[in-house]
Amino acid sequence: METRPFETKHLDKWKSNLDSCIRCGYCYEHCPVFKDTRWESDAPRAKMIMIYGLLSGKLEPSTYISDKLSSCFYCQRCVVACSSGVPLTDIITDAKRDFQGTEFETPGTTSVTNTDCALCLACVRACPHEAREFIEGKIFTDTVKCQSCGACVDICPNQAVATHLSYGTDRPSLNQEVATFLGKDNAKAIVFGCNWSYYPDLQSSVMDPTADPEYKILINMCGGRLEKPLLLEPLLQSAWGVLVACCPDGDCEHDGNVKAKTHVTALRQLLKEMDIDEDRIQLVQVAHGDKTGFQAAIDTFMETVNKLGPLNHR
Amino acid sequence: MEKIDVPRLISIVGEKNVKTDPADLYVYGSDASVHSARPWVVVRPENTEQVQAIMAFANQGKIPVVTRGGGSGMCGQTVPVKGGITLDMKRMNQILEINPSDVFCRVQPGVVDDDLNHALKPFGVFYPPTPASSRIATIGGEIGNNASGVRSVKYGATRDSVLGMKVVLPDGSLVTLGARTRVEATGYQLHKLIVGSEGTLGVVVEATLSFVPIPKFRCLGMANFDRLEDAGAAIADIMASGVVPSMLELVDSVAIKAVNKTMDLGLPEVEAVLLYEADAMVKEAVDHEINAMQEVCKKHGGKGLTSSYDAKERAKIFMGRKKLFPALSKFSDILSSTSLADDMAVPYSKMAETARTIHEIAKRNNIIMTAYGHCGSGCMHTKILMEPTRQDQWESARKAVAEIYEYVRSVKGTTSAEHGIGISKASAFKAEKSDSLDLMRNIKKAFDPNNILNPGKLMDAHDDWVTATDLRYTIA
Numbered sequence: 053m054e055t056r057p058f059e060t061k062h063l064d065k066w067k068s069n070l071d072s073c074i075r076c077g078y079c080y081e082h083c084p085v086f087k088d089t090r091w092e093s094d095a096p097r098a099k100m101i102m103i104y105g106l107l108s109g110k111l112e113p114s115t116y117i118s119d120k121l122s123s124c125f126y127c128q129r130c131v132v133a134c135s136s137g138v139p140l141t142d143i144i145t146d147a148k149r150d151f152q153g154t155e156f157e158t159p160g161t162t163s164v165t166n167t168d169c170a171l172c173l174a175c176v177r178a179c180p181h182e183a184r185e186f187i188e189g190k191i192f193t194d195t196v197k198c199q200s201c202g203a204c205v206d207i208c209p210n211q212a213v214a215t216h217l218s219y220g221t222d223r224p225s226l227n228q229e230v231a232t233f234l235g236k237d238n239a240k241a242i243v244f245g246c247n248w249s250y251y252p253d254l255q256s257s258v259m260d261p262t263a264d265p266e267y268k269i270l271i272n273m274c275g276g277r278l279e280k281p282l283l284l285e286p287l288l289q290s291a292w293g294v295l296v297a298c299c300p301d302g303d304c305e306h307d308g309n310v311k312a313k314t315h316v317t318a319l320r321q322l323l324k325e326m327d328i329d330e331d332r333i334q335l336v337q338v339a340h341g342d343k344t345g346f347q348a349a350i351d352t353f354m355e356t357v358n359k360l361g362p363l364n365h366r
Numbered sequence: 367m368e369k370i371d372v373p374r375l376i377s378i379v380g381e382k383n384v385k386t387d388p389a390d391l392y393v394y395g396s397d398a399s400v401h402s403a404r405p406w407v408v409v410r411p412e413n414t415e416q417v418q419a420i421m422a423f424a425n426q427g428k429i430p431v432v433t434r435g436g437g438s439g440m441c442g443q444t445v446p447v448k449g450g451i452t453l454d455m456k457r458m459n460q461i462l463e464i465n466p467s468d469v470f471c472r473v474q475p476g477v478v479d480d481d482l483n484h485a486l487k488p489f490g491v492f493y494p495p496t497p498a499s500s501r502i503a504t505i506g507g508e509i510g511n512n513a514s515g516v517r518s519v520k521y522g523a524t525r526d527s528v529l530g531m532k533v534v535l536p537d538g539s540l541v542t543l544g545a546r547t548r549v550e551a552t553g554y555q556l557h558k559l560i561v562g563s564e565g566t567l568g569v570v571v572e573a574t575l576s577f578v579p580i581p582k583f584r585c586l587g588m589a590n591f592d593r594l595e596d597a598g599a600a601i602a603d604i605m606a607s608g609v610v611p612s613m614l615e616l617v618d619s620v621a622i623k624a625v626n627k628t629m630d631l632g633l634p635e636v637e638a639v640l641l642y643e644a645d646a647m648v649k650e651a652v653d654h655e656i657n658a659m660q661e662v663c664k665k666h667g668g669k670g671l672t673s674s675y676d677a678k679e680r681a682k683i684f685m686g687r688k689k690l691f692p693a694l695s696k697f698s699d700i701l702s703s704t705s706l707a708d709d710m711a712v713p714y715s716k717m718a719e720t721a722r723t724i725h726e727i728a729k730r731n732n733i734i735m736t737a738y739g740h741c742g743s744g745c746m747h748t749k750i751l752m753e754p755t756r757q758d759q760w761e762s763a764r765k766a767v768a769e770i771y772e773y774v775r776s777v778k779g780t781t782s783a784e785h786g787i788g789i790s791k792a793s794a795f796k797a798e799k800s801d802s803l804d805l806m807r808n809i810k811k812a813f814d815p816n817n818i819l820n821p822g823k824l825m826d827a828h829d830d831w832v833t834a835t836d837l838r839y840t841i842a
């Protein structure tokens with residue numbers, strides 16, 4: 053494929069914003085990419101530093117850098133947390149723009165479509181960011197427009213859509229985490245939290261691994277991406293309950309909370325029909341940054357679950 | 367990149383925990399300071415044995431090692447001026463034990479301050495040194511810098527809360543320092559020496575920390591002053607009167623203007639604002655301290671006195687101070703907020719004069735400087751707002767910084783109250799501690815004869831901070 057040389061055409065205008073980044077690092081504990089790898093190079097601050105390196109000629113463009121800069125879920129957590137008002141996601145988008153079409157372009161967390169694509173175009177319709185296009189019999193993702201929301205991945209009936217990198221937020225990784233946690237002695241519940249509403253402390257540290265906690269919080273990029281099988285899986289294993297946390301009504305950009313509510317309501321109905329207490333699966337809506345509210349919701353849920361006791365699998 | 371046996375390092379920590387891409391090295395070459403350099407390799411140990419193996423390897427080849435926590439230091443402490451290995455400690459992040467009956471906890475160095483406090487909360491206690499950067503600062507980094515924060519006026523700095531630690535020495539051997547008891551008089555308390563040593567003496571692999579009960583009542587008050595000198599007199603009076611504030615903060619007119627300009631908080635445009643807080647287990651005790659502080663403020667012409675016990679109200683009162691950082695960064699499109707001469711401490715009676723002097727020096731040198739800070743602990747914070755792409759602004763900054771430290775020494779203040787020395791403050795530190803520098807060099811030699819741990823910092827740093835390393839900015 054024909055490529056063009058890398059130029060910092062779109063990035064140039066951000067120079068003074070990057071100068072005003074005080075490199076405090078307040079953004080990095082919020083980033084799901086950093087939290088997964090725990091390498092500083094994957095944190096938002098590092099993205100800004102790498103872009104600065106490209107602009108100042110201290111770094112040569114590379115596939116490695118392109119990959120780092122294209123790994124962003126646009127959750128905006130860093131933008132909100134930034135102590136200096138740096139518009140990180142706008143800058144990241146311009147970085148992707150400058151890498152697009154060069155020999156270094158990589159998909160990062162953006163979606164790719166493989167050969168199993170049935171051309172049903174469900175994903176094209178589902179994309180909230182008009183990033184998917186049907187051109188000459190094939191589906192293309194515009195890596196600049198794509199915000200890695202995963203809607204296309206979830207909707208594809210053929211599982212033909214995937215992301216190159218998912219940083220632990222995809223279904224198989226979450227299922228794996230569920231299984232590992234439920235294998236522990238004291239494990240009782242799984243809490244699924246969307247990255248926006250999810251704001252527990254103990255973000256970067258861990259407690260004594262031998263002191264078994266009763267629940268595990270698993271981050272997902274959006275409550276709307278929690279499909280029913282994923283929510284049900286813990287109960288099919290040994291969990292006593294499942295709590296789903298998503299944003300308050302009106303807060304979600306892609307109505308993921310509406311979808312999450314529908315899933316949880318349907319699953320509660322299913323439990324009822326199976327003569328299982330429906331309260332074993334619950335939904336809570338937590339405002340962004342409300343640590344106390346989230347913890348209180350978890351505590352109340354754990355109280356209920358402890359009253360209900362283990363789920364007898366007959 | 368210099369030649370270094372990367373496969374050997376991989377054999378110690380595994381391939382997944384070693385980075386050598388130029389982009390990684392560039393990222394790990396900076397912190398929250400103005401400096402920039404590059405390590406040769408970044409390595410993430412998972413346990414003490416791995417740290418020991420890495421140190422033994424480095425010592426053998428005389429390879430520099432820079433220990434790094436969150437990388438939020440403001441004076442270039444983790445900027446690897448001599449290259450070498452950057453030891454990223456964030457994977458050693460376990461809270462190992464919380465022991466409420468013996469009032470201590472044991473943690474690995476990569477544990478983040480906020481996380482520790484979250485874990486302690488159910489026990490009704492907190493770990494008090496807490497710098498403003500507590501959401502990113504690691505316990506190892508706080509030990510390295512002897513970090514402190516707004517409540518240190520009452521609860522002390524990191525050194526006051528560290529009971530003991532395990533440290534890997536440059537030759538790879540492991541020593542256990544300090545004790546688990548509140549007091550200790552068993553020889554040199556070397557763990558206290560490690561605190562504030564900026565990663566130059568050993569690698570902390572475990573720390574034993576004390577904690578204190580979370581007070582049941584907390585009240586925050588505010589007073590406005592038309593004259594900076596009046597606020598200064600109030601501070602000195604409060605501290606001399608036997609009152610124990612849990613926080614006493616000064617905000618100057620430059621800071622107020624910045625907050626008003628960028629945040630629309632509508633703060634009164636006075637010369638100084640004082641924020642004072644008291645906390646205790648019984649309300650009467652808090653009332654007593656707050657009343658006493660308000661009386662002093664009134665006596666010195668303090669106006670618009672407000673105070674509240676309510677958490678939401680307190681947050682409102684504190685908003686101006688909290689928004690100070692972003693306000694300074696957003697102050698102007700062309701000016702950047704830099705951490706230079708940023709945390710000196712002076713005697714209480716010199717607080718107002720110091721703030722005034724800082725303003726004068728800034729004006730004379732054509733830069734903008736604000737003075738604010740934890741005046742209850744004698745700490746004055748400043749930020750230099752400048753155009754970082756202009757060479758002449760760096761000349762001005764160099765001059766202003768030198769003048770400020772000369773003044774600080776003249777009033778018997780000290781170079782750094784909390785952020786440490788690193789590279790940026792080395793020349794001021796050397797001037798202040800000139801008669802004990804040789805002693806410090808000998809201590810360093812006893813721990814680290816090959817000078818592999820964080821070389822080029824403190825006594826070993828370049829005398830001109832502007833040219834000591836590349837600056838993180840591009841200068842036209």
Ligand SMILES: Cc1cc2nc3c(=O)[nH]c(=O)nc-3n(C[C@H](O)[C@H](O)[C@H](O)COP(=O)(O)OP(=O)(O)OC[C@H]3O[C@@H](n4cnc5c(N)ncnc54)[C@H](O)[C@@H]3O)c2cc1C
Nearest residue numbers: 435436437438439497498504506507510513514564565570
């Ligand atoms: C916005 C902002 C606000 C700040 N506010 C404050 C404040 O209020 N008070 C304050 O004191 N500081 C403050 N700081 C400075 C800094 O954040 C703190 O000093 C903090 O404790 C550094 O922690 P860190 O984990 O980032 O350490 P790093 O920057 O990674 O390291 C600091 C030093 O400790 C050494 N070190 C790290 N880990 C170890 C270890 N395991 N063993 C031995 N040495 C080690 C390093 O070599 C280095 O010399 C602030 C910084 C920023 C950016």
Ligand code: SF4
Nearest residue numbers: 083124125127128130
């Ligand atoms: S918007 Fe991107 S860089 Fe920022 S926190 Fe979210 S995933 Fe990380």
Ligand code: SF4
Nearest residue numbers: 073074076077079134
């Ligand atoms: S929070 Fe903002 S200022 Fe701080 S490092 Fe991140 S982008 Fe830079």
Ligand code: SF4
Nearest residue numbers: 179198199201202204
């Ligand atoms: S649906 Fe989401 S992940 Fe898929 S292409 Fe559109 S923005 Fe990207």
